[in-house]
Amino acid sequence: MKSYLSLFRIRMINGLQYRAVALGSIFTRFCWALMEILAFFAVHRSNGGSFGMTFSQTASYIWMQQTFILMYNVIDGDQEIEASVNDGSIAYELARPMNLYGNWFTQCLANRLSPTAINCLPALLLALLMPAPYRLSFPGIMTTALFLASTILALGVVGAIAVLMHITMFYTTSQRGVKIIGRAVTSFFAGGLLPLPYFPKAFGRIVRLLPFAATQSTPLLIYSGSLTGADAAFAMGLQVFWLAVLAALGYYAMSRTLNRVVVQGG
């Protein structure tokens, strides 16, 4: 366990040192969120609020989503893992007394947590300072605590999906195709483009059960107040379920794959 904590630590240190990246990302995310919120404002005004979410819930959803976007992102952020398979430095990882699944999973978590740790406070502050209907609203201590718990689970599910995706690199030399499909699927079905309550009813009911909803959708809907009580408990139960299933699947796939691994580049 200590080795994983230590790996997590060094990955965090590694990620914490890029100030310009952090600033740039806060700025772009802020502009993006503002744009999205204005678009939703227009939609709500023309169609008197017959959606599954109110406008102010949607605004909170978007602010939190943009604040934690790097944490909920399945596809990007693990360049070192990709590079290690591509150029063969994976040889070193395999020569360590550590399970490669645990190693990668730990790195995936740290890669997402470290930029979020720098970005989230200033971004939240900006969102809280906005004028009334566009603002990020604070839902109370209990809901926030539930949101944090659900976010941790979401991070786990994101990591588990990311590792599964990285395992495909052992089979396909270039990961571009997998990434393009992965980006579309993980973002769309997780409510990354449109929150799930905006989906057509029947379709939305199915999408909520998929592992992708267990990533960003669940914590964001809990925070914005559109997922409460038994529904919230059920959604978090699904998060635990998917985390267990995906991690077990990844662990199995990894051990199968390593028997036929080829190290690139001599």
Added chain:
Amino acid sequence: MIEFQNICKTYRVAKRQAGFTNAVKSLFSREYETIHALDDVSFRIADGDIIGYIGPNGAGKSTTVKVMCGILTPDSGTCLVNGKVPWKERASHVKDIGVVFGQRTQLWWDVPVIDSFELLRDMYKIDDKLYRKNLDELTRLLDLSELLKTPARNLSLGQRMRCEIAAPLLHDPKVIFLDEPTIGLDAVSKIAVRQFIKRINEEKGTTIVLTTHDMLDIEALTERILLIGHGKILLDGSLEELKQHTSTDKNITIKYTGAAPTISEGMKMKESKANQLTISLDPHILPVSAAIAGFASQTELLDVSVTDISTEEVVAALYKEYHI
């Protein structure tokens, strides 16, 4: 103790001709070529030995090392390192070994070297006292004190390589695999690394498997050499034996003033410059003393040196002999 028995490993490589049309064609059907990286390889290495593992590029050296490290699973054959099958008991096996891939880095690029070392300490669960002791010793021997606080990306290649070689020794491995540890280093760094490797072997009894293209590494370090080519072990013996096997010729270089001497039977001209002559001599036809006496009678000798043919030449001759 390392035992390698009848190990085979093949790769399948997609091949295509150059050009756009062929690239498009290869989207639909591909031709594969099977490469026998290791073809029935067997050898045995005793504890505390230093082995030089040589062969031209693509001969199968790195594949052998990766099988011994448990990274690659061979197609067939058995291998035991310290009594364990590397690829089956990978996690417990790698605790007893250390490895340096000279062409890659194991240090975290953007953080100080010492952070990488501490991560290794936790990964290998090295006892704190042992870690301190080994770190102090390595710092002293490899002169690392200035380097430890520097991020790996800011180190020169020579500095980084010193850190790379220190890293796998922190956990006191029984066997260490060095895959081209002196690649790209300047003369001073090479000598420092060689001395260090020798010292670790003598003091700790660490078994060392060294693959390299630098014959001076081989000369300075190893008693026994394994030559591999086309995935097969071609020769196994000491450097002396290899030299005997190839040629017993001597190189004689003379400097002289006056008339240029002529060469006689048993000599072969290698190089002739103003007032300097290098020949190779077959001592079975003409003894060395007679050759020198012959030169002395023809001209005035200023300097004479007699050497065995160089290791480079031995290896080049071997590669040629085995068509590898």
